Amino acid sequence: MTVALFAEQLLNGVQFGLMLFLMAAGLTLVFGVMGLINLAHGSLYMVGAFACAAVANFTGSFWLGLGASLAAAAAAGAIVEIVVIRRLYNRDHLDQVLATFALILIFSEGTRWVFGSFPLYLNVPELLSGPVSLPLGVEYPLYRLAIIVIGFAVAIGLYLLIAKTRLGIRIRAGESDRAMIAALGIDIRFLYTVVFALGAGLAGLAGALVGAIQSVQVGMGEPVLILAFVVIVIGGIGSIKGALFGSLLVGLVDTMGRFLLPWTFKLFMDPSQATSIGSALASMLIYILMALVLVAKPKGLFSANA
Amino acid sequence: MGKLEIMKAGLVGLSMCLAGTAVADPVKVGMITTLSGGGSGLGVDVRDGFMLAVKQAGNKDLTVVIEDDARKPSLAVQIADKMIQSEKVDILTGIIWSNLAMAVVPSAVAQGKIYISPNAGPSKLAGKGCHPNYFNASFQNDNLPEAMGAYASENGFKNSFIMAPNYPAGKDVLNGYKRFYKGELASEVYTKLGQSDYAAEIAQIRASGADSVFIFLPGGMGIAFMKQYAQSGVDIPVMGPAFSFDQGILQAVGPSAMGVKNTSHWAKDLDFAANKKFVASFQAEYGRLPSLYAVQGFDTASLILSAMAKADVKDTEAFRAELKKIDIASPRGPLKFGNNQHLIQTIYVREVIKEGDIYTNKTNGVAIKDHQDAYAVDCKM
Numbered sequence: 008m009t010v011a012l013f014a015e016q017l018l019n020g021v022q023f024g025l026m027l028f029l030m031a032a033g034l035t036l037v038f039g040v041m042g043l044i045n046l047a048h049g050s051l052y053m054v055g056a057f058a059c060a061a062v063a064n065f066t067g068s069f070w071l072g073l074g075a076s077l078a079a080a081a082a083a084g085a086i087v088e089i090v091v092i093r094r095l096y097n098r099d100h101l102d103q104v105l106a107t108f109a110l111i112l113i114f115s116e117g118t119r120w121v122f123g124s125f126p127l128y129l130n131v132p133e134l135l136s137g138p139v140s141l142p143l144g145v146e147y148p149l150y151r152l153a154i155i156v157i158g159f160a161v162a163i164g165l166y167l168l169i170a171k172t173r174l175g176i177r178i179r180a181g182e183s184d185r186a187m188i189a190a191l192g193i194d195i196r197f198l199y200t201v202v203f204a205l206g207a208g209l210a211g212l213a214g215a216l217v218g219a220i221q222s223v224q225v226g227m228g229e230p231v232l233i234l235a236f237v238v239i240v241i242g243g244i245g246s247i248k249g250a251l252f253g254s255l256l257v258g259l260v261d262t263m264g265r266f267l268l269p270w271t272f273k274l275f276m277d278p279s280q281a282t283s284i285g286s287a288l289a290s291m292l293i294y295i296l297m298a299l300v301l302v303a304k305p306k307g308l309f310s311a312n313a
Numbered sequence: 314m315g316k317l318e319i320m321k322a323g324l325v326g327l328s329m330c331l332a333g334t335a336v337a338d339p340v341k342v343g344m345i346t347t348l349s350g351g352g353s354g355l356g357v358d359v360r361d362g363f364m365l366a367v368k369q370a371g372n373k374d375l376t377v378v379i380e381d382d383a384r385k386p387s388l389a390v391q392i393a394d395k396m397i398q399s400e401k402v403d404i405l406t407g408i409i410w411s412n413l414a415m416a417v418v419p420s421a422v423a424q425g426k427i428y429i430s431p432n433a434g435p436s437k438l439a440g441k442g443c444h445p446n447y448f449n450a451s452f453q454n455d456n457l458p459e460a461m462g463a464y465a466s467e468n469g470f471k472n473s474f475i476m477a478p479n480y481p482a483g484k485d486v487l488n489g490y491k492r493f494y495k496g497e498l499a500s501e502v503y504t505k506l507g508q509s510d511y512a513a514e515i516a517q518i519r520a521s522g523a524d525s526v527f528i529f530l531p532g533g534m535g536i537a538f539m540k541q542y543a544q545s546g547v548d549i550p551v552m553g554p555a556f557s558f559d560q561g562i563l564q565a566v567g568p569s570a571m572g573v574k575n576t577s578h579w580a581k582d583l584d585f586a587a588n589k590k591f592v593a594s595f596q597a598e599y600g601r602l603p604s605l606y607a608v609q610g611f612d613t614a615s616l617i618l619s620a621m622a623k624a625d626v627k628d629t630e631a632f633r634a635e636l637k638k639i640d641i642a643s644p645r646g647p648l649k650f651g652n653n654q655h656l657i658q659t660i661y662v663r664e665v666i667k668e669g670d671i672y673t674n675k676t677n678g679v680a681i682k683d684h685q686d687a688y689a690v691d692c693k694m
Contacts, residue, residue, distance in 0.1 A: 010521040019512035115349065124353045126536055126565035131544055138546030148544040151512065155392065220544060221509045221566055222536035226350035230507060266513045269502070279501055286479050286503040 016266050017259070022090040022151045024050050024258020025158025029213035030235040030243070031250040032165060033206025039245025040181045040202050043092060044100050046107040048210055049228025050114035055080040055211025056218035056227060058119055060129035069132035073215050080211020081204040088203040093196070111229070113254050119225050128213075154216055161209065180204060184243060227271065229312060237293055241300045242267040243307030252308060264292040325411030332665060340626045341376040341616060343402035344416065345392045346431075347409045348381035352532040353560040355409045355606050356381070359431045362610030363406075369594070370618045378402060384409075386416040393417045397424055403626045404429060406613055409606075411435040411482035412506075414430055422446035425541065425629065427636070432606060433611040434655065436485045440688030443653040446565070449637055451609040452578055452615055453655045453686035454482045455489030457554035458529065460576040460660035460680035465525055465552065471496035474523035474549070476514060478534065479503040486529040486554065492687060499523035504530075509537045515545045523549055531556035536565045543569035550574075555674075558665055560604035563672035570665045578658050579605045580676040581646045587642035602673060608644050615641040649683075653692035657685045 034048050058079035063072030087110065095103045119135075135150045169175035177198055180188045189195045214228070221227070238257050242249025269285030278283070300308065344363065347356035359381060367375060378400055389408065395400045405421050408414045414433035421428050422444045430438075434453040438444070458674045465473060475490055475498060477483035481660040483503060493497070499521040502514055516537075518526055526549050530538050537555030542551065555577035560569055581592055581602060591611060593601040605609075619628075620635035639648050649657045659682045663674035 012516055015516040015519070016513055019516060022512065024498065060541060074514065102342070119353075124348070124357045125561055126354065126533055128565045128567050130540065131589070136544060146546050148546070149539070150544055185346075189542075218511075220537065220541050222533035223534050224536075224565075227509070227533075229350075229550075229591060254469050264485070265504075266517065278498075282503050283484075286505070290479075290505045298517045313330055 009144075012165055013144075014141075014145045015147060016262055018145070018147055018151070018155070020259035020262035021255060022155050022158075022258070023262055024255040025155055025162075026213055026217055027160055027231070027234055027258055028217075028254035029161060029209050029252055030231055030245055031238040031254050032161070033209045034232075034235050034243055035242070035247065035250045036178070037206045038239065040178055041092075041096055041199055043095060043120065044107065045092070045206075046102050046204070046232065047110035047114065048233030050111050051080045051084055051207040052214035052228040052231060053114065053118060053225065054083050055214030056129070056223045057122060057127065057214075059209065059215035059218055060127040060223045061122070065129070069130075069219070070086040072129070073212070077208045078213035079212070081208035084202040084207020085200055087207075088200050092203065093199070094198075095250055109293050116226050122225075124225065126222045129218045129223050131219045132265060133309070148220075150220060157212075157216065159214075161164040162247075165247055169312045174198075174201070215254040216273050234293070236266075237297050238306075241297055241307055243304075243310035247307035249307055256296070260296050261289075261293050264289040268292070315383070330665050338625060338627055339376060339453065340404065340408060340617065340621050341400065341402045341551075342375065342377045342404045343393075343396035343400060344377055344407035345382050345389050345396070345405065345413075346379070346407035347384045348379075350383050350677075352384050352409065355432065356407070356605045358561055358606035359407060359409065359610035359613075362595070362603065362612075363431065363614040364547050364610075365595055365598055365607075366611045366614035366618065367600075368547060370614075372618060372621065375618065375621065376417075380409070382408070382413060386413050389413040389417050390420075393421055397421065397426060399633070402451065403427065404428045404617060406431055406617075408433055411485070412480050414438070415481060418447060418505050419444075427629070427633065428587045429613050429616060429636070431609045434485075434686075435481045436488075436688050437481070439653050439655050440691035441693035443694055445654075445694065448616070448650070449655040450613045451656075452658070453688065454485035454690075455492065455577065455686055456684060457556075457576045457659075457660060458486045458489035458527070459493045459687075460662070460684065461552055461574075462490040462661055464552065464680050465490075465493045465527070465576065466493065469526040470494075471523045472499045472522065473497075473527050474499040474502070474518050474525070475527040476484045476502040476504060477529040478498060478506040478508065480506045483529060489687075490527055494527075503605060504534075508534060511538045511541050514538075515542055515547060518542075518549065519547045521547065522562060525549060526551045528553045528557060532562065536562050539566045554572060555579075555605055555663065558663075558674065559606070560602045561589060561606070563665065563674075567672070571667065573665045574677070575663050575665070575674070576660050576680050577605055577663050577674070578656075578660050578662050578689050579675055580661055582674075583644070583661070585644065585646045588644035588646070589679065591644040593682075612641065612643050612645070612648075615643070625693030638672075651685050651689045652687045652694050654694070655686055655689065657683050 056078035059072035059076035062075035085220045131150045238253040242253025268289045269282045272281035272285040380392045404427045411433040430449040552574045558575040619640045624631040624635045662677045
């Protein structure tokens with residue numbers, strides 16, 4: 008194993024983690040502020056990817072597509088909040104799970120109805136295509152570096168939004184005591200719609216960014232959603248900081264596990280068996296990590312309401 | 314008028330009598346396939362190919378019940394039970410994925426139902442686990458990779474990096490490649506089924522010093538891998554069985570797949586009259602080019618229709634004997650069943666090209682002629 012390979016894998020882990028962060032940030036914000044479990048978050052990710060692919064194919068510009076993904080997902084989020092989610096805040100979590108699960112089915116079948124069952128074409132823009140050379144002899148795809156930059160930029164932006172702006176103050180107040188900020192004359196319904204649309208927009212952005220290097224197809228959101236839930240459970244539900252650390256932890260553990268476990272097993276086993284067992288174990292690794300974190304810290308690493 | 318009516322009635326009665334002697338009962342086919350979620354493009358093509366043959370035949374005695382398994386083994390088992398017990402189907406078909414086939418097929422054939430596979434061909438059902446009620450109208454999982462292995466050796470590749478998802482078909486495929494490939498292995502990697510990010514694997518390919526990359530990543534997995542591979546700047550040639558380079562996904566992969574060599578038991582440009590007719594009628598019916606999955610669905614339906622014309626489905630033995638003759642005009646050309654009721658067929662090498670705006674494959678030549686799977690010897694039939 009060379010230093011370059013190890014460094015490339017670390018970058019892969021960070022990139023995967025930051026992509027998860029874009030998903031997890033919205034999920035944890037919505038849960039923290041509104042106490043809502045939103046299973047349809049993965050559908051908003053899919054909406055972003057499809058909007059980006061459709062607009063990019065129509066106009067020929069990936070950047071317009073990226074803008075469209077943010078707008079479409081945020082708009083879809085706002086509409087869903089106003090039409091469906093608003094009725095669920097006072098219900099228990101089981102009702103929320105049922106209703107948002109129904110939304111997954113509606114989004115999936117609706118997308119299939121509009122775009123068909125075959126995956127859509129979406130490719131990386133010219134400007135960011137191909138590899139770049141980094142120190143230590145690492146060759147890395149420029150596009151993945153761009154995802155890392157965007158991920159960190161969003162993290163900083165969210166921090167500033169929540170720590171420094173009036174909207175952020177209201178969001179934090181909403182997390183601590185809903186009834187009180189409503190009593191202080193803040194339009195809590197509007198605040199909820201804004202927060203939900205913000206989370207949806209981030210999910211849509213993630214979908215568009217990832218759609219360019221994966222496949223834009225119906226059902227692409229659900230596997231990511233599961234990982235995003237793992238992230239917010241590890242990070243502490245409701246905490247943006249927890250979502251960031253949780254994402255990076257999950258991204259690194261998953262990537263390094265997939266790479267190092269089979270390699271380690273090969274030292275003392277037949278290669279074919281080693282890769283088979285190693286990769287099976289690697290796919291369990293993040294769930295083992297989650298269990299360990301929950302044993303040590305039942306509320307997650309950075310619980311918002313600790 | 315009155316006389317005409319009577320004559321008509323008489324004719325109908327007569328034809329019913331005739332039908333009574335040749336084909337007694339209508340045939341009910343239960344199709345369990347993947348129509349939603351990841352990999353639904355494959356199920357849609359199998360279904361559309363199947364229904365095209367049904368429509369062309371216009372045989373009113375054939376009814377088809379179609380249900381979606383969403384690529385979930387547990388759901389497929391439930392649907393199969395329902396179809397066998399309450400729908401009372403005579404024949405089951407449709408399953409795309411080997412893990413679902415392993416969950417459904419053994420119990421269905423044990424209950425006396427005929428199962429005809431339009432896609433999955435797990436090794437366990439081809440060797441010791443073969444069954445008189447199980448027919449495979451697609452391929453045995455090892456077939457296409459075996460042909461790719463033979464091609465790689467013939468073309469001087471000596472150090473392959475091989476990769477497949479960690480499920481029964483993935484293991485069959487890598488074993489198939491290794492059976493006919495004579496060089497060294499740079500590395501053998503199993504990924505998660507449905508994995509969408511291959512950065513970690515591509516980094517390993519880059520560091521491996523291989524001279525060729527053999528992948529089996531069907532559906533969306535292949536799209537994701539090829540796009541990421543093209544971005545990574547690694548330029549080791551990629552090859553694989555047709556599943557990652559098929560009509561259904563090539564448009565989504567785009568330029569990243571250009572020039573890739575892949576092995577297939579069918580290609581759009583094979584020079585058979587039945588193939589030209591099939592491609593044209595599929596395009597006319599659905600407005601897109603067919604994939605190999607559509608061909609497999611088409612052949613499965615043609616097989617059932619050909620057997621129905623000569624035998625009663627309730628007489629399982631006679632019906633099976635008719636199925637075994639493969640009295641159909643397949644777009645794949647002449648087909649024959651081996652002793653394990655898997656196909657002996659010719660495997661071709663194809664290359665991804667661009668025709669106008671459409672990415673598709675052209676045939677480069679024959680990889681292995683009249684190829685039979687390696688498990689047939691273990692089958693006691």
